[in-house]
Amino acid sequence: MSELYQVSALTKFYGAKAALNDVTFGVEPGRLVGLLGPNGSGKTTLLKISAGLLQATSGQVLIDGQEPGSYTKAVTAFLPDRMALPTEYRVQDAVAFYRDFFSDFDTAKAHAMLADLKLEPSQRIGAMSKGTQEKLQLCLTMGRQARLYLLDEPLGGVDPAAREYILRTILCNYNEDAAVVISTHLIEDVETALDEVLLLKDGALLAHKNADELREESGKSLNEYFREVFRC
Amino acid sequence: MFQKLFKYEALAVGRLMVPVWLGALVLAALTGGSMQLQNLPPFAGTPFFAILWTIIAPLSVLFLLAIIAVCIIANIQRFYALLGARGYLYFCLPVAPWQQLAAKWAVAMVSTALSVPVLLLCGWLMGGDWHLALFAGDHALFRIEDLDLTWQGAGSTAYAILLAALAVSFAYLYFYLCIGIGAHWPQHRLAASVIVYFVLSFLLQVLLLLVVAALGFYLYTVLDFEALPLAQAAGAQRTGLMIRNILILASPGLLLAAANGILWAVDLRLIGKKLNLA
Numbered sequence: 001m002s003e004l005y006q007v008s009a010l011t012k013f014y015g016a017k018a019a020l021n022d023v024t025f026g027v028e029p030g031r032l033v034g035l036l037g038p039n040g041s042g043k044t045t046l047l048k049i050s051a052g053l054l055q056a057t058s059g060q061v062l063i064d065g066q067e068p069g070s071y072t073k074a075v076t077a078f079l080p081d082r083m084a085l086p087t088e089y090r091v092q093d094a095v096a097f098y099r100d101f102f103s104d105f106d107t108a109k110a111h112a113m114l115a116d117l118k119l120e121p122s123q124r125i126g127a128m129s130k131g132t133q134e135k136l137q138l139c140l141t142m143g144r145q146a147r148l149y150l151l152d153e154p155l156g157g158v159d160p161a162a163r164e165y166i167l168r169t170i171l172c173n174y175n176e177d178a179a180v181v182i183s184t185h186l187i188e189d190v191e192t193a194l195d196e197v198l199l200l201k202d203g204a205l206l207a208h209k210n211a212d213e214l215r216e217e218s219g220k221s222l223n224e225y226f227r228e229v230f231r232c
Numbered sequence: 233m234f235q236k237l238f239k240y241e242a243l244a245v246g247r248l249m250v251p252v253w254l255g256a257l258v259l260a261a262l263t264g265g266s267m268q269l270q271n272l273p274p275f276a277g278t279p280f281f282a283i284l285w286t287i288i289a290p291l292s293v294l295f296l297l298a299i300i301a302v303c304i305i306a307n308i309q310r311f312y313a314l315l316g317a318r319g320y321l322y323f324c325l326p327v328a329p330w331q332q333l334a335a336k337w338a339v340a341m342v343s344t345a346l347s348v349p350v351l352l353l354c355g356w357l358m359g360g361d362w363h364l365a366l367f368a369g370d371h372a373l374f375r376i377e378d379l380d381l382t383w384q385g386a387g388s389t390a391y392a393i394l395l396a397a398l399a400v401s402f403a404y405l406y407f408y409l410c411i412g413i414g415a416h417w418p419q420h421r422l423a424a425s426v427i428v429y430f431v432l433s434f435l436l437q438v439l440l441l442l443v444v445a446a447l448g449f450y451l452y453t454v455l456d457f458e459a460l461p462l463a464q465a466a467g468a469q470r471t472g473l474m475i476r477n478i479l480i481l482a483s484p485g486l487l488l489a490a491a492n493g494i495l496w497a498v499d500l501r502l503i504g505k506k507l508n509l510a
Contacts, residue, residue, distance in 0.1 A: 014418065048509065051323075051324055052323060052324070052507075053320065053323050053324070053507065053509045054507070054508050054509060055505065055506065055507060070327060070328055073324055073325060073326040073327075076324075078324045080324075084317055084318060084319075084321035084324075085321060086244070086318065086321075088247070097240065101233070101236060101325045101326065102326070
């Protein structure tokens with residue numbers, strides 16, 4: 001199967017410091033990939049470049065054969081690690097915004113997810129808690145029938161119960177032909193769901209392996225392996 | 233997609249501007265009304281409307297200033313937000329960078345243009361002479377007797393409006409440029425944008441001074457600026473003088489148009505090829 005998401009020799013420098021250093025990998029459709037690494041390992045930089053929000057110093061990202069641009073943004077659903085929705089919006093405004101701009105946005109699915117969260121359409125985003133805002137943003141992102149989902153720290157900053165809800169939302173709402181890349185350092189929560197793992201350390205790709213193979217090879221859970229590799 | 237971007241941008245700016253416009257109009261009407269009422273026979277000599285006018289008139293003036301300030305700040309803030317957290321939403325939309333820039337710019341221009349008639353209307357309302365005085369009388373909004381209805385007059389007015397529009401456009405694109413450059417700093421984006429604004433403005437002023445001095449020197453020496461007045465010239469000399477005069481008249485417009493074009497190209501590059509969201 002051809003790779004939907006290809007990263008070749010990707011390098012990004014912030015001044016003299018390399019945030020990404022010659023990263024190369026590929027992700028096939030239908031795979032759920034964990035982008036794992038400690039803080040500052042380059043996870044967010046990689047996803048931001050892939051989403052077209054940041055320019056690489058060198059190297060290339062291809063999504064469905066195209067470099068980041070209008071086309072890739074139409075087929076990629078990106079969940080940033082921060083609140084990007086206008087806080088003056090109500091829930092219904094945010095849904096309308098996504099419906100207007102993304103042809104793959106499934107309004108009914110989004111409404112169902114929002115109903116699960118007991119979010120009223122008239123509720124103002126600015127009046128929500130940080131965790132609820134994050135969940136709303138996730139619902140809108142997963143409400144799309146995208147080909148590639150890039151989720152930056154969807155589990156960060158929320159309580160364990162919410163993490164479970166978020167993970168369930170991700171797993172239940174992406175179509176089988178789509179690839180999902182989840183960046184996180186909370187490996188224990190996603191461990192069982194992952195097909196593949198990408199391990200980043202100091203901007204370099206340490207490993208890109210099948211999750212089961214990695215467990216077999218190391219004789220450890222992904223969480224234990226991660227703790228061992230990234231021990232300070 | 234541009235229309236959708238424009239719609240959301242207009243709604244966001246309108247949410248701020250419409251209450252300010254309405255507030256200014258209401259205050260202006262109250263100011264004008266209290267001025268009229270204090271001179272009417274039933275109320276003449278009573279201090280109520282005079283006191284009311286004294287309180288409301290400064291507020292009205294403040295609101296007039298607020299229209300300009302809020303309009304400029306709201307539009308600049310929208311672009312600043314685009315290169316901050318809001319960019320994580322807007323730059324993920326399947327639209328080209330030029331559409332992002334065009335939507336922000338178009339809404340800034342339209343909201344500024346709409347503020348002008350509101351300001352005029354406020355001024356007219358504050359004058360207090362509302363006897364169908366839109367086109368006649370000392371306090372008329374547009375006095376027909378003041379309008380130059382010749383082709384030359386209409387042309388001059390149109391050119392003045394064009395120059396004003398180009399100047400406003402330049403101002404917004406220049407602010408966008410400073411914000412775009414400031415956004416390349418990983419931290420303290422606002423401070424960086426302000427510093428860029430002052431440094432760049434200083435450099436541009438020096439450059440403009442040199443260009444104007446060189447242009448003046450060129451006009452006085454090479455083009456023989458103090459030649460015969462047009463009315464006394466004839467033949468080829470008259471044609472030459474006419475071309476020179478047209479060039480002199482058109483130069484501010486051409487300079488502004490060129491500056492707008494350059495700023496547009498640089499701004500587009502900053503939010504396109506050079507985009508680096510912090």
